[in-house]
Amino acid sequence: MSRAPLIQPNQNGLFCEAGGFYIDPWRPVDRAVITHAHSDHARSGSRAYLCSRRGEGVLRHRIGSAAPIESLPFGEATTINGVHVSLHPAGHILGSAQVRVEHQGEVWVVSGDYKTAPDAAAENFEPVRCDTFITECTFGLPIYRWPAQSEVFADMNRWWRANQALGRTSIVLAYSLGKAQRVLAGVDASIGPIAVHGAVAPFLPLYRREGVALPEVETLTKDNAADYRGKGLVVAPGAVQGTTWLKKIAPNSLAFASGWMAVRGARRRLSLDRGFVLSDHVDWTGLIDAVKATGAENIGATHGHTAPFIRYAREVMGLNAYNVPSRYEGERIDREEPEEPQTELPL
Numbered sequence: 001m002s003r004a005p006l007i008q009p010n011q012n013g014l015f016c017e018a019g020g021f022y023i024d025p026w027r028p029v030d031r032a033v034i035t036h037a038h039s040d041h042a043r044s045g046s047r048a049y050l051c052s053r054r055g056e057g058v059l060r061h062r063i064g065s066a067a068p069i070e071s072l073p074f075g076e077a078t079t080i081n082g083v084h085v086s087l088h089p090a091g092h093i094l095g096s097a098q099v100r101v102e103h104q105g106e107v108w109v110v111s112g113d114y115k116t117a118p119d120a121a122a123e124n125f126e127p128v129r130c131d132t133f134i135t136e137c138t139f140g141l142p143i144y145r146w147p148a149q150s151e152v153f154a155d156m157n158r159w160w161r162a163n164q165a166l167g168r169t170s171i172v173l174a175y176s177l178g179k180a181q182r183v184l185a186g187v188d189a190s191i192g193p194i195a196v197h198g199a200v201a202p203f204l205p206l207y208r209r210e211g212v213a214l215p216e217v218e219t220l221t222k223d224n225a226a227d228y229r230g231k232g233l234v235v236a237p238g239a240v241q242g243t244t245w246l247k248k249i250a251p252n253s254l255a256f257a258s259g260w261m262a263v264r265g266a267r268r269r270l271s272l273d274r275g276f277v278l279s280d281h282v283d284w285t286g287l288i289d290a291v292k293a294t295g296a297e298n299i300g301a302t303h304g305h306t307a308p309f310i311r312y313a314r315e316v317m318g319l320n321a322y323n324v325p326s327r328y329e330g331e332r333i334d335r336e337e338p339e340e341p342q343t344e345l346p347l
Helices: 056-063 149-165 179-186 201-209 264-269 284-294 306-315
Strands: 008-010 013-016 021-023 049-052 069-072 077-080 083-089 097-103 106-110 132-137 169-173 194-196 233-236 252-257 274-276 298-304 320-323
Touching: 049 056, 049 083, 056 069, 056 201, 132 284, 149 169, 149 179, 149 252, 149 274, 179 194, 179 201, 179 233, 264 274, 284 306, 298 306, 306 320
Parallel strands: 049 069, 106 132, 132 298, 169 233, 169 252, 194 233, 252 274, 298 320
Antiparallel strands: 008 013, 013 021, 077 083, 083 097, 097 106
């Protein structure tokens, strides 16, 4: 890089000084460009927001219906203080975007969180050619290689049927926004009734409004719990593990859908009956392929396993790779904060 970085972190987040805007700022700012609506990337309080048209509904749900949000269709550009900005599918959750920034002939792309595998509940990732690519590295180690999604859901369906035969309720722990909808879109709904936790339910109409096909489900309550006990599938956030909410729909079998389930110790530590390797983040192979597809010579690696990937990018790929400090959390394993107040199930 022969000139000052077009995008660099400061105390508020990733800042484009030429355009006067931040990408996924950590604190309220004058102008924020948002990659997606997860809480560590979309924070309330900024004076102006820009996001993808497909992601506007879930972002408003997250930061408030009256928030000053403008949205763009994927691939359409706008100009902010002479800097051209466009948003391109990231494949992470509904409406998630990579941010392309062009100024004085130089192009940078910030990936946000992304994955290259297909997802029935999100747009497919589209690589964008650029000079500098800032990529997440949540799973930036060669041990993280995702199995085919079709295999994962076939395995989940078999587990559900086996639990039914034993009179157990099947419970899949998954992020309320993104992963839960991906699970709902991927399982075989003909096996039995499906219910969701109260933290998952508010996002379903927002997905359906954008054309995502999801099965009919109910929010689990004390009045309908008997309809699911012993035969149903329940999708809930990880925060319910160890709570009375979970114990009151026993007997059950508890599973977690996460990329961290690729590590046996993680499944054992969480005392799970099953772990399904299903991540909304890019794996090692996808990370390398995505970087190559950009054609970028400069690679900024941010959050997750950045150091191993930086070394690989420099020594094997011959790229100018460097670390970009961040406060993004990526995909967590230990617990998930509920995105909506938990719905009590006083059975």
